[in-house]
Amino acid sequence: MTVYETQARVAEIRSRIGLGAPAATGGGDAFAAALQSTMDTQRAVTGATVVEAAKKYLGTPYVFGGTNPESGLDCSGLVQRAYADLGVKLPRVAKDQAREGTAVADLAHARPGDLLAFGSPVDHVAIYVGDNRMIAAPHAGDVVKIQPVYETPSAIRRIVPTASLDPQSLSGAALAGGGLAGGGLRAGALSAGSVAAAALRPAALTGVPYADLFQQAGARYGLAPALLAAVAKVESGYNPAAVSGAGAQGLMQLMPATARGLGVDALDPAQAVDGAARMLSSNLERFGSLDLAIAAYNAGGGAVSRYGGIPPFAQTQAYVPKVKAAMEQLAGRGFA
Structure with a gap:
């Protein structure tokens, strides 16, 4: 984390707890003092x-x-x-x-x-x-x-960090030469965002293929990772090389034209999950309903709009409950 990222994190914390921005001063000691002032206030909230x-x-x-x-x-x-x-x-x-x-x-x-x-x-x-x-x-x-x-x-x-920051690790000595001057905190010195960074790392969950990709894309686009994992399970059985009779490809079974429109390679799992997450996020925003977002992923948003709900297609009618059932199964295994 750079000094600018750390300072931005301090500003975010101060804003959240209702404090004004610290005075802009130079030097590691001044920054450490400003950060310590922020954390002293925040420690009162547990x-x-x-x-x-x-x-x-x-x-x-x-x-x-x-x-x-x-x-x-x-x-x-x-x-x-x-x-x-x-x-x-x-x-x-x-x-x-x-x-x-x-x-x-x-x-x-x-x-x-x-x-x-x-x-x-x-x-x-x-x-x-x-x-x-x-x-x-x-x-x-x-x-x-x-x-x-x-x-x-x-x-x-x-909302409230559970680990306090050691002011000694953010002293001028810790921040000098090889610390922030080198582009980031030295090993062993905690940054204001270190707890947050650790919490945001996707956990590798056993038993769910590509769990990290689903978690990362879910966090990126505000989706439940279980939704992405459920779509992948129903669409391809988690097979990144799957190709359907209609020509849909990859883990998330994107049609070639759809993949091109999203700017992704459907056969690359990371790109496919990102593209699918963008589609589902857009569907949720457009229709305001999980069922309709899932239906639009299968049948297209135009069909959902045209019929004013889940289209009367046998495949889509069966697809929505399959995805939701898969979500429930994943949640039961602790992946939500």
């Missing part, structure tokens, strides 16, 4: 304090669109309020909150205070308490409560 902040609203009625605990809260309203009480600014709606912070690989690695997002696109969010429990505003007719994590989250995001 996963445990987030959970305690959220617990203050236990029993508050669920109200769709609610942001005022005196009248009611919805799921994202609860999350936003709990973090705001600690000086941490989050977006208003669940799908935007699910892009904040850094990614957590799975529930086994989740810690109290992490955000649990559900649905693809995200339509529900909660705060992890620990021991497979979460605090949430579930739905109309219910109240803010602690409940089991009833399904595999589609995303887990860590």
